[in-house]
Amino acid sequence: MKNVANATNYLDMDTKDLFRLYSKDKNREIRNVLIERHLYLVNLLAKKYINKGVDFEDIYQVASLALIYAIERYDIEKGFEFSSFATPTIVGEIKKYFRDKVWTLRVPRRVQELSKKISEAKVFLEQKNKKHPKVKDIADHIGCSEEDVLEAMEASYGYQPISLDSSSNDDSEDKDITLIDKIGQEENNFSNIENKDFVNKFMESLNELEVKIFKDRFFLDKTQSIIAKELEISQMTVSRLERKIIDKLKKEYEKNM
Missing domain, CATH: 1.10.10.10 (Winged helix-like DNA-binding domain superfamily/Winged helix DNA-binding domain)
Structure with a gap:
Protein backbone atom coordinates (compact mmCIF):
# COMPACT_ATOMS: atom_id res chain seq x y z
CA MET A 1 0.00 0.00 0.00
CA LYS A 2 2.91 2.31 0.73
CA ASN A 3 4.35 1.85 -2.76
CA VAL A 4 0.97 2.61 -4.33
CA ALA A 5 0.69 5.77 -2.24
CA ASN A 6 4.20 6.84 -3.25
CA ALA A 7 3.44 6.27 -6.93
CA THR A 8 0.34 8.41 -6.61
CA ASN A 9 2.36 11.18 -5.01
CA TYR A 10 4.97 11.01 -7.79
CA LEU A 11 2.26 11.35 -10.44
CA ASP A 12 1.14 14.59 -8.84
CA MET A 13 4.62 16.07 -8.63
CA ASP A 14 6.21 18.59 -10.96
CA THR A 15 8.61 17.05 -13.48
CA LYS A 16 11.56 19.16 -12.33
CA ASP A 17 11.02 18.08 -8.74
CA LEU A 18 10.94 14.45 -9.88
CA PHE A 19 14.28 14.86 -11.65
CA ARG A 20 15.78 16.36 -8.51
CA LEU A 21 14.53 13.44 -6.42
CA TYR A 22 15.70 10.88 -8.95
CA SER A 23 19.20 12.35 -9.07
CA LYS A 24 19.48 11.65 -5.34
CA ASP A 25 18.12 8.14 -4.85
CA LYS A 26 17.53 6.69 -8.38
CA ASN A 27 14.10 5.44 -7.38
CA ARG A 28 12.71 3.19 -10.11
CA GLU A 29 9.13 4.34 -9.53
CA ILE A 30 10.19 7.93 -10.15
CA ARG A 31 12.02 6.87 -13.30
CA ASN A 32 8.90 5.10 -14.57
CA VAL A 33 6.86 8.27 -14.10
CA LEU A 34 9.51 10.30 -15.95
CA ILE A 35 9.50 7.77 -18.79
CA GLU A 36 5.72 7.92 -19.12
CA ARG A 37 5.78 11.71 -19.19
CA HIS A 38 8.30 11.82 -22.03
CA LEU A 39 7.14 8.96 -24.27
CA TYR A 40 5.52 11.61 -26.48
CA LEU A 41 9.06 12.68 -27.41
CA VAL A 42 10.00 9.09 -28.32
CA ASN A 43 6.89 8.79 -30.46
CA LEU A 44 7.51 12.10 -32.23
CA LEU A 45 11.17 11.43 -33.05
CA ALA A 46 10.72 7.76 -33.98
CA LYS A 47 8.04 8.64 -36.53
CA LYS A 48 10.57 10.73 -38.45
CA TYR A 49 12.21 7.46 -39.48
CA ILE A 50 9.12 5.65 -40.76
CA ASN A 51 9.39 4.10 -44.25
CA LYS A 52 13.18 3.76 -44.13
CA GLY A 53 13.30 -0.03 -44.25
CA VAL A 54 12.79 -0.77 -40.54
CA ASP A 55 9.63 -1.63 -38.61
CA PHE A 56 8.36 1.28 -36.54
CA GLU A 57 8.22 -0.97 -33.46
CA ASP A 58 11.99 -1.58 -33.67
CA ILE A 59 12.72 2.14 -34.02
CA TYR A 60 10.37 2.91 -31.15
CA GLN A 61 12.15 0.39 -28.92
CA VAL A 62 15.56 1.89 -29.70
CA ALA A 63 14.21 5.38 -29.03
CA SER A 64 12.63 4.26 -25.75
CA LEU A 65 15.93 2.84 -24.52
CA ALA A 66 17.63 6.08 -25.52
CA LEU A 67 15.05 7.97 -23.44
CA ILE A 68 16.05 5.91 -20.41
CA TYR A 69 19.73 6.67 -21.09
CA ALA A 70 18.88 10.37 -21.26
CA ILE A 71 16.94 10.26 -17.97
CA GLU A 72 19.88 8.53 -16.28
CA ARG A 73 22.39 11.13 -17.52
CA TYR A 74 20.26 14.26 -17.17
CA ASP A 75 21.41 16.85 -14.63
CA ILE A 76 18.67 19.37 -13.98
CA GLU A 77 21.04 21.64 -12.10
CA LYS A 78 22.82 22.54 -15.35
CA GLY A 79 19.73 24.46 -16.44
CA PHE A 80 18.93 22.67 -19.70
CA GLU A 81 15.38 21.63 -20.56
CA PHE A 82 15.12 17.84 -20.59
CA SER A 83 13.55 17.75 -24.07
CA SER A 84 16.49 19.71 -25.49
CA PHE A 85 18.92 17.36 -23.72
CA ALA A 86 17.13 14.13 -24.66
CA THR A 87 16.44 14.83 -28.34
CA PRO A 88 20.08 14.50 -29.54
CA THR A 89 20.49 11.34 -27.47
CA ILE A 90 17.38 9.70 -28.94
CA VAL A 91 18.13 10.76 -32.52
CA GLY A 92 21.75 9.66 -32.13
CA GLU A 93 20.79 6.18 -30.95
CA ILE A 94 18.30 5.78 -33.81
CA LYS A 95 20.91 6.83 -36.39
CA LYS A 96 23.47 4.53 -34.79
CA TYR A 97 20.97 1.65 -35.04
CA PHE A 98 20.45 2.33 -38.74
CA ARG A 99 24.19 2.66 -39.36
CA ASP A 100 25.21 -0.51 -37.52
CA LYS A 101 22.28 -2.87 -38.02
CA VAL A 102 20.29 -2.08 -41.12
CA TRP A 103 22.69 -2.26 -44.08
CA THR A 104 21.44 -5.02 -46.40
CA LEU A 105 24.91 -5.69 -47.83
CA ARG A 106 28.23 -5.83 -45.98
CA VAL A 107 29.69 -2.38 -46.63
CA PRO A 108 33.03 -1.19 -45.14
CA ARG A 109 32.64 1.09 -42.12
CA ARG A 110 34.61 3.79 -43.98
CA VAL A 111 31.99 3.85 -46.72
CA GLN A 112 29.13 3.79 -44.19
CA GLU A 113 30.56 6.80 -42.37
CA LEU A 114 31.19 8.64 -45.64
CA SER A 115 27.62 7.91 -46.72
CA LYS A 116 26.38 9.52 -43.51
CA LYS A 117 28.55 12.60 -44.14
CA ILE A 118 27.17 12.82 -47.68
CA SER A 119 23.58 12.75 -46.41
CA GLU A 120 24.32 15.50 -43.90
CA ALA A 121 26.15 17.54 -46.57
CA LYS A 122 23.19 17.25 -48.94
CA VAL A 123 20.82 18.65 -46.32
CA PHE A 124 23.20 21.48 -45.39
CA LEU A 125 23.97 22.48 -49.00
CA GLU A 126 20.32 22.32 -50.03
CA GLN A 127 19.37 24.62 -47.16
CA LYS A 128 22.28 26.95 -47.84
CA ASN A 129 22.04 27.23 -51.64
CA LYS A 130 18.32 26.48 -52.07
CA LYS A 131 19.05 23.86 -54.74
CA HIS A 132 20.09 20.22 -55.03
CA PRO A 133 23.91 19.95 -54.71
CA LYS A 134 26.08 18.38 -57.41
CA VAL A 135 28.59 15.64 -56.68
CA LYS A 136 31.43 18.17 -56.94
CA ASP A 137 29.71 20.45 -54.39
CA ILE A 138 29.38 17.57 -51.93
CA ALA A 139 32.99 16.45 -52.46
CA ASP A 140 34.32 19.99 -51.90
CA HIS A 141 32.20 20.40 -48.75
CA ILE A 142 33.29 17.09 -47.22
CA GLY A 143 36.89 17.33 -48.41
CA CYS A 144 37.15 14.16 -50.47
CA SER A 145 37.24 13.17 -54.14
CA GLU A 146 34.22 12.96 -56.41
CA GLU A 147 35.06 9.28 -56.96
CA ASP A 148 34.75 8.62 -53.21
CA VAL A 149 31.37 10.39 -53.13
CA LEU A 150 30.09 8.36 -56.07
CA GLU A 151 31.36 5.12 -54.50
CA ALA A 152 29.57 5.86 -51.22
CA MET A 153 26.37 6.90 -52.99
CA GLU A 154 26.38 3.66 -54.99
CA ALA A 155 27.10 1.60 -51.86
CA SER A 156 24.22 3.30 -50.07
CA TYR A 157 21.87 1.14 -52.12
CA GLY A 158 22.96 -1.64 -49.75
CA TYR A 159 21.23 0.37 -47.03
CA GLN A 160 17.96 0.74 -48.89
CA PRO A 161 18.20 -1.12 -52.23
CA ILE A 162 15.00 0.07 -53.90
CA SER A 163 12.30 2.21 -52.43
CA LEU A 164 8.79 0.81 -52.73
CA ASP A 165 7.71 4.38 -53.45
CA SER A 166 9.80 4.52 -56.62
CA SER A 167 8.28 4.25 -60.09
CA SER A 168 7.52 0.78 -61.43
CA ASN A 169 9.34 1.79 -64.66
CA ASP A 170 7.16 -0.29 -66.91
CA ASP A 171 5.44 0.57 -70.19
CA SER A 172 2.00 1.14 -68.68
CA GLU A 173 0.11 4.33 -69.44
CA ASP A 174 0.02 5.40 -65.81
CA LYS A 175 3.60 6.44 -65.00
CA ASP A 176 2.62 7.35 -61.43
CA ILE A 177 2.24 3.71 -60.38
CA THR A 178 4.87 2.75 -57.80
CA LEU A 179 6.20 -0.66 -56.78
CA ILE A 180 4.14 -0.66 -53.61
CA ASP A 181 0.97 -0.17 -55.66
CA LYS A 182 1.57 -3.60 -57.17
CA ILE A 183 1.91 -5.40 -53.84
CA GLY A 184 -1.26 -6.70 -52.25
CA GLN A 185 -1.39 -5.78 -48.59
CA GLU A 186 -3.69 -5.21 -45.70
CA GLU A 187 -4.66 -1.56 -45.29
CA ASN A 188 -2.80 -0.30 -42.23
CA ASN A 189 -2.46 3.43 -42.85
Whole structure:
Protein backbone atom coordinates (compact mmCIF):
# COMPACT_ATOMS: atom_id res chain seq x y z
CA MET A 1 0.00 0.00 0.00
CA LYS A 2 2.91 2.31 0.73
CA ASN A 3 4.35 1.85 -2.76
CA VAL A 4 0.97 2.61 -4.33
CA ALA A 5 0.69 5.77 -2.24
CA ASN A 6 4.20 6.84 -3.25
CA ALA A 7 3.44 6.27 -6.93
CA THR A 8 0.34 8.41 -6.61
CA ASN A 9 2.36 11.18 -5.01
CA TYR A 10 4.97 11.01 -7.79
CA LEU A 11 2.26 11.35 -10.44
CA ASP A 12 1.14 14.59 -8.84
CA MET A 13 4.62 16.07 -8.63
CA ASP A 14 6.21 18.59 -10.96
CA THR A 15 8.61 17.05 -13.48
CA LYS A 16 11.56 19.16 -12.33
CA ASP A 17 11.02 18.08 -8.74
CA LEU A 18 10.94 14.45 -9.88
CA PHE A 19 14.28 14.86 -11.65
CA ARG A 20 15.78 16.36 -8.51
CA LEU A 21 14.53 13.44 -6.42
CA TYR A 22 15.70 10.88 -8.95
CA SER A 23 19.20 12.35 -9.07
CA LYS A 24 19.48 11.65 -5.34
CA ASP A 25 18.12 8.14 -4.85
CA LYS A 26 17.53 6.69 -8.38
CA ASN A 27 14.10 5.44 -7.38
CA ARG A 28 12.71 3.19 -10.11
CA GLU A 29 9.13 4.34 -9.53
CA ILE A 30 10.19 7.93 -10.15
CA ARG A 31 12.02 6.87 -13.30
CA ASN A 32 8.90 5.10 -14.57
CA VAL A 33 6.86 8.27 -14.10
CA LEU A 34 9.51 10.30 -15.95
CA ILE A 35 9.50 7.77 -18.79
CA GLU A 36 5.72 7.92 -19.12
CA ARG A 37 5.78 11.71 -19.19
CA HIS A 38 8.30 11.82 -22.03
CA LEU A 39 7.14 8.96 -24.27
CA TYR A 40 5.52 11.61 -26.48
CA LEU A 41 9.06 12.68 -27.41
CA VAL A 42 10.00 9.09 -28.32
CA ASN A 43 6.89 8.79 -30.46
CA LEU A 44 7.51 12.10 -32.23
CA LEU A 45 11.17 11.43 -33.05
CA ALA A 46 10.72 7.76 -33.98
CA LYS A 47 8.04 8.64 -36.53
CA LYS A 48 10.57 10.73 -38.45
CA TYR A 49 12.21 7.46 -39.48
CA ILE A 50 9.12 5.65 -40.76
CA ASN A 51 9.39 4.10 -44.25
CA LYS A 52 13.18 3.76 -44.13
CA GLY A 53 13.30 -0.03 -44.25
CA VAL A 54 12.79 -0.77 -40.54
CA ASP A 55 9.63 -1.63 -38.61
CA PHE A 56 8.36 1.28 -36.54
CA GLU A 57 8.22 -0.97 -33.46
CA ASP A 58 11.99 -1.58 -33.67
CA ILE A 59 12.72 2.14 -34.02
CA TYR A 60 10.37 2.91 -31.15
CA GLN A 61 12.15 0.39 -28.92
CA VAL A 62 15.56 1.89 -29.70
CA ALA A 63 14.21 5.38 -29.03
CA SER A 64 12.63 4.26 -25.75
CA LEU A 65 15.93 2.84 -24.52
CA ALA A 66 17.63 6.08 -25.52
CA LEU A 67 15.05 7.97 -23.44
CA ILE A 68 16.05 5.91 -20.41
CA TYR A 69 19.73 6.67 -21.09
CA ALA A 70 18.88 10.37 -21.26
CA ILE A 71 16.94 10.26 -17.97
CA GLU A 72 19.88 8.53 -16.28
CA ARG A 73 22.39 11.13 -17.52
CA TYR A 74 20.26 14.26 -17.17
CA ASP A 75 21.41 16.85 -14.63
CA ILE A 76 18.67 19.37 -13.98
CA GLU A 77 21.04 21.64 -12.10
CA LYS A 78 22.82 22.54 -15.35
CA GLY A 79 19.73 24.46 -16.44
CA PHE A 80 18.93 22.67 -19.70
CA GLU A 81 15.38 21.63 -20.56
CA PHE A 82 15.12 17.84 -20.59
CA SER A 83 13.55 17.75 -24.07
CA SER A 84 16.49 19.71 -25.49
CA PHE A 85 18.92 17.36 -23.72
CA ALA A 86 17.13 14.13 -24.66
CA THR A 87 16.44 14.83 -28.34
CA PRO A 88 20.08 14.50 -29.54
CA THR A 89 20.49 11.34 -27.47
CA ILE A 90 17.38 9.70 -28.94
CA VAL A 91 18.13 10.76 -32.52
CA GLY A 92 21.75 9.66 -32.13
CA GLU A 93 20.79 6.18 -30.95
CA ILE A 94 18.30 5.78 -33.81
CA LYS A 95 20.91 6.83 -36.39
CA LYS A 96 23.47 4.53 -34.79
CA TYR A 97 20.97 1.65 -35.04
CA PHE A 98 20.45 2.33 -38.74
CA ARG A 99 24.19 2.66 -39.36
CA ASP A 100 25.21 -0.51 -37.52
CA LYS A 101 22.28 -2.87 -38.02
CA VAL A 102 20.29 -2.08 -41.12
CA TRP A 103 22.69 -2.26 -44.08
CA THR A 104 21.44 -5.02 -46.40
CA LEU A 105 24.91 -5.69 -47.83
CA ARG A 106 28.23 -5.83 -45.98
CA VAL A 107 29.69 -2.38 -46.63
CA PRO A 108 33.03 -1.19 -45.14
CA ARG A 109 32.64 1.09 -42.12
CA ARG A 110 34.61 3.79 -43.98
CA VAL A 111 31.99 3.85 -46.72
CA GLN A 112 29.13 3.79 -44.19
CA GLU A 113 30.56 6.80 -42.37
CA LEU A 114 31.19 8.64 -45.64
CA SER A 115 27.62 7.91 -46.72
CA LYS A 116 26.38 9.52 -43.51
CA LYS A 117 28.55 12.60 -44.14
CA ILE A 118 27.17 12.82 -47.68
CA SER A 119 23.58 12.75 -46.41
CA GLU A 120 24.32 15.50 -43.90
CA ALA A 121 26.15 17.54 -46.57
CA LYS A 122 23.19 17.25 -48.94
CA VAL A 123 20.82 18.65 -46.32
CA PHE A 124 23.20 21.48 -45.39
CA LEU A 125 23.97 22.48 -49.00
CA GLU A 126 20.32 22.32 -50.03
CA GLN A 127 19.37 24.62 -47.16
CA LYS A 128 22.28 26.95 -47.84
CA ASN A 129 22.04 27.23 -51.64
CA LYS A 130 18.32 26.48 -52.07
CA LYS A 131 19.05 23.86 -54.74
CA HIS A 132 20.09 20.22 -55.03
CA PRO A 133 23.91 19.95 -54.71
CA LYS A 134 26.08 18.38 -57.41
CA VAL A 135 28.59 15.64 -56.68
CA LYS A 136 31.43 18.17 -56.94
CA ASP A 137 29.71 20.45 -54.39
CA ILE A 138 29.38 17.57 -51.93
CA ALA A 139 32.99 16.45 -52.46
CA ASP A 140 34.32 19.99 -51.90
CA HIS A 141 32.20 20.40 -48.75
CA ILE A 142 33.29 17.09 -47.22
CA GLY A 143 36.89 17.33 -48.41
CA CYS A 144 37.15 14.16 -50.47
CA SER A 145 37.24 13.17 -54.14
CA GLU A 146 34.22 12.96 -56.41
CA GLU A 147 35.06 9.28 -56.96
CA ASP A 148 34.75 8.62 -53.21
CA VAL A 149 31.37 10.39 -53.13
CA LEU A 150 30.09 8.36 -56.07
CA GLU A 151 31.36 5.12 -54.50
CA ALA A 152 29.57 5.86 -51.22
CA MET A 153 26.37 6.90 -52.99
CA GLU A 154 26.38 3.66 -54.99
CA ALA A 155 27.10 1.60 -51.86
CA SER A 156 24.22 3.30 -50.07
CA TYR A 157 21.87 1.14 -52.12
CA GLY A 158 22.96 -1.64 -49.75
CA TYR A 159 21.23 0.37 -47.03
CA GLN A 160 17.96 0.74 -48.89
CA PRO A 161 18.20 -1.12 -52.23
CA ILE A 162 15.00 0.07 -53.90
CA SER A 163 12.30 2.21 -52.43
CA LEU A 164 8.79 0.81 -52.73
CA ASP A 165 7.71 4.38 -53.45
CA SER A 166 9.80 4.52 -56.62
CA SER A 167 8.28 4.25 -60.09
CA SER A 168 7.52 0.78 -61.43
CA ASN A 169 9.34 1.79 -64.66
CA ASP A 170 7.16 -0.29 -66.91
CA ASP A 171 5.44 0.57 -70.19
CA SER A 172 2.00 1.14 -68.68
CA GLU A 173 0.11 4.33 -69.44
CA ASP A 174 0.02 5.40 -65.81
CA LYS A 175 3.60 6.44 -65.00
CA ASP A 176 2.62 7.35 -61.43
CA ILE A 177 2.24 3.71 -60.38
CA THR A 178 4.87 2.75 -57.80
CA LEU A 179 6.20 -0.66 -56.78
CA ILE A 180 4.14 -0.66 -53.61
CA ASP A 181 0.97 -0.17 -55.66
CA LYS A 182 1.57 -3.60 -57.17
CA ILE A 183 1.91 -5.40 -53.84
CA GLY A 184 -1.26 -6.70 -52.25
CA GLN A 185 -1.39 -5.78 -48.59
CA GLU A 186 -3.69 -5.21 -45.70
CA GLU A 187 -4.66 -1.56 -45.29
CA ASN A 188 -2.80 -0.30 -42.23
CA ASN A 189 -2.46 3.43 -42.85
CA PHE A 190 -5.33 4.63 -40.67
CA SER A 191 -3.01 5.32 -37.74
CA ASN A 192 -0.76 7.40 -40.00
CA ILE A 193 -3.78 9.41 -41.14
CA GLU A 194 -4.76 10.02 -37.52
CA ASN A 195 -1.22 11.13 -36.65
CA LYS A 196 -1.12 13.48 -39.63
CA ASP A 197 -4.47 14.94 -38.61
CA PHE A 198 -3.18 15.39 -35.06
CA VAL A 199 -0.08 17.28 -36.24
CA ASN A 200 -2.10 19.45 -38.63
CA LYS A 201 -4.61 20.27 -35.91
CA PHE A 202 -1.79 21.04 -33.48
CA MET A 203 -0.16 23.47 -35.92
CA GLU A 204 -3.42 25.39 -36.14
CA SER A 205 -2.89 26.39 -32.51
CA LEU A 206 0.52 27.91 -33.31
CA ASN A 207 1.28 31.32 -34.69
CA GLU A 208 3.23 31.80 -37.93
CA LEU A 209 6.61 32.01 -36.22
CA GLU A 210 5.97 28.91 -34.10
CA VAL A 211 4.84 26.93 -37.17
CA LYS A 212 8.08 27.72 -38.97
CA ILE A 213 10.22 26.71 -35.99
CA PHE A 214 8.18 23.53 -35.49
CA LYS A 215 8.54 22.49 -39.15
CA ASP A 216 12.21 23.46 -39.40
CA ARG A 217 13.26 21.68 -36.20
CA PHE A 218 11.19 18.48 -36.35
CA PHE A 219 10.65 17.94 -40.08
CA LEU A 220 13.60 19.63 -41.80
CA ASP A 221 16.24 18.88 -39.12
CA LYS A 222 17.52 22.45 -39.08
CA THR A 223 19.64 23.54 -36.14
CA GLN A 224 18.59 26.34 -33.83
CA SER A 225 21.46 28.49 -35.07
CA ILE A 226 20.40 28.13 -38.73
CA ILE A 227 16.80 29.01 -37.87
CA ALA A 228 17.98 32.00 -35.84
CA LYS A 229 19.98 33.32 -38.80
CA GLU A 230 17.06 32.85 -41.19
CA LEU A 231 14.66 34.67 -38.87
CA GLU A 232 17.27 37.22 -37.78
CA ILE A 233 16.67 36.53 -34.10
CA SER A 234 18.85 35.15 -31.34
CA GLN A 235 19.38 31.43 -30.84
CA MET A 236 18.19 31.87 -27.27
CA THR A 237 14.85 33.12 -28.60
CA VAL A 238 14.57 30.11 -30.90
CA SER A 239 15.36 27.80 -27.95
CA ARG A 240 12.75 29.48 -25.78
CA LEU A 241 10.08 29.23 -28.48
CA GLU A 242 10.99 25.59 -29.12
CA ARG A 243 10.45 24.76 -25.43
CA LYS A 244 7.11 26.55 -25.57
CA ILE A 245 6.07 24.55 -28.65
CA ILE A 246 7.10 21.25 -27.05
CA ASP A 247 5.09 22.08 -23.92
CA LYS A 248 2.05 22.81 -26.10
CA LEU A 249 2.56 19.58 -28.05
CA LYS A 250 2.84 17.54 -24.85
CA LYS A 251 -0.39 18.98 -23.46
CA GLU A 252 -2.23 18.44 -26.75
CA TYR A 253 -0.92 14.89 -27.00
CA GLU A 254 -1.94 14.02 -23.44
CA LYS A 255 -5.37 15.55 -24.03
CA ASN A 256 -5.91 13.27 -27.05
CA MET A 257 -4.59 10.08 -25.42
